[in-house]
Amino acid sequence: MSPELSISRTVVLLGAGRLAQHLGPALQEAGHRVVQVWSRSAASAAAVAVQLPGATATTNATTLPAADLYIVAVPDAAVRDVLAAARFPDGALVVHTAGALPLSVFEEWPSIRGGVLYPLQTFSPGRHLDWPTVPLCVEAADAAGEAELLAVGHSLSHDVRLVNTRQRLRLHVAAVFACNFTNHLLGISHALLTDENLPLDLLTPLVRETIDKALAHPPFTVQTGPAARHDRPTLARHEAALVAYPGWQKLYKVLSESIQQQAAGAAQNNLDPL
Amino acid sequence: MSPELSISRTVVLLGAGRLAQHLGPALQEAGHRVVQVWSRSAASAAAVAVQLPGATATTNATTLPAADLYIVAVPDAAVRDVLAAARFPDGALVVHTAGALPLSVFEEWPSIRGGVLYPLQTFSPGRHLDWPTVPLCVEAADAAGEAELLAVGHSLSHDVRLVNTRQRLRLHVAAVFACNFTNHLLGISHALLTDENLPLDLLTPLVRETIDKALAHPPFTVQTGPAARHDRPTLARHEAALVAYPGWQKLYKVLSESIQQQAAGAAQNNLDPL
Incomplete structure (x- = not known):
């Protein structure tokens, strides 16, 4: 420039x-x-x-x-x-x-x-x-x-x-997670509010804070929510609330499992005597 | 106040x-x-x-x-x-x-x-x-x-x-998608860059633009990426690039399928004669 x-x-x-x-x-x-x-x-x-x-x-x-x-x-x-x-x-x-x-x-x-x-x-x-x-x-x-x-x-x-080519492919995959998949999750969130006639701007401060936090800290270190705290009753209530959306219910389960595996892996690393 | x-x-x-x-x-x-x-x-x-x-x-x-x-x-x-x-x-x-x-x-x-x-x-x-x-x-x-x-x-x-209680449960589920799950995806993205020694700030402008766009338009209407455009060769390259991360490879597939089902559902709605 x-x-x-x-x-x-x-x-x-x-x-x-x-x-x-x-x-x-x-x-x-x-x-x-x-x-x-x-x-x-x-x-x-x-x-x-x-x-x-x-x-x-x-x-x-x-x-x-x-x-x-x-x-x-x-x-x-x-x-x-x-x-x-x-x-x-x-x-x-x-x-x-x-x-x-x-x-x-x-x-x-x-x-x-x-x-x-x-x-x-x-x-x-x-x-x-x-x-x-x-x-x-x-x-x-x-x-x-x-x-x-x-x-x-x-x-x-x-x-x-x-x-280089190898790094670019890695970047592209990372960008799909950070951009395309994130947008899809925000779309689900948006649709869940719309279907219940809830105002869409309710989640805006939460989304902004989530992103500010994730860009300021390694995101895995600031993970919150029912999956991260192994709150089974809440996970069960959420899955039940998604019964009319079987595709999103499946996503909810798979993403919650991934969060718990990540946390378990991190704990494992912390305990690693090496 | x-x-x-x-x-x-x-x-x-x-x-x-x-x-x-x-x-x-x-x-x-x-x-x-x-x-x-x-x-x-x-x-x-x-x-x-x-x-x-x-x-x-x-x-x-x-x-x-x-x-x-x-x-x-x-x-x-x-x-x-x-x-x-x-x-x-x-x-x-x-x-x-x-x-x-x-x-x-x-x-x-x-x-x-x-x-x-x-x-x-x-x-x-x-x-x-x-x-x-x-x-x-x-x-x-x-x-x-x-x-x-x-x-x-x-x-x-x-x-x-x-x-009310019903709306609050819906909001909470939507917030898990918009906040907890989004943070997890950003964590995966962050880890994929870290493992390849790529600078973490590379994705910041993309994340910011993704969120600005998703908060300004219904996110499903601005979905981009290989899943949304049914780009099978790129999807295959990305899945191959994730072979060392089986959990994230599974997430990649499930999220890509969800994006394609969403797009197919939207197309169906557009064709609906009612």
């Missing part, structure tokens, strides 16, 4: 989903030029390109223009298909943005230089994102590519890290 | 755990007088009482002093034992603070007036709590008790609600 140090790159964006919708404008604001947006859907490509002065929209990946960087921002499962369908100039620097895909996905296409630019954040339409705080995890097949991605990364964010 | 409206009450606190440690000082700050702290442990009672000028500590619940309000702030599973062991003056207003215990728990002791003062928050030693924002859920067996508990509640918090 130091304009005097950043050098403008030309970029082709392949993909027009949530990440591309956020990344395109961020790249332009950082001083780069998105010259083309590709998508399988012409309407989607156009919707992203129209926000990016100078960018054309296309559904044809075999006539991509020359550019300093090609960013494949499509769902993880589609990356390989896009790499196979697209024709990149020889020696092009092409990155994917997927947490769980190895750098080695590029090995099938030896004429391109592969890399990864993985933003560790959740992207939703219409939500403003503070890009300078988004951790960007960078990996590249060669030193020049790595330097290039670090430079582009630092033009977008204060927090750029070299993260 | 309007001192000119609040009337000072005398209070006996039964319990010396996390909630009592937070509640005692809050009551004093609100202008009430905690006259005695009872606990089975003399040291625990003394540790709470020493923070409350004018309060004595005791382990004898059969000679409790006269007071406007008796607050039983012990673990849910111990409330009945405390009620059985204590001798309250006839007509005493006695409340418990448990989410999952019905008001009817007091019916065995007809000489006391039962009530509930349930603070919907998580309490940890040493963490400052902003009492005015803590939702207080109040229930009482008689109208005078209800008025009394509303008055005491409003002296502590801006957010006091009349919540």
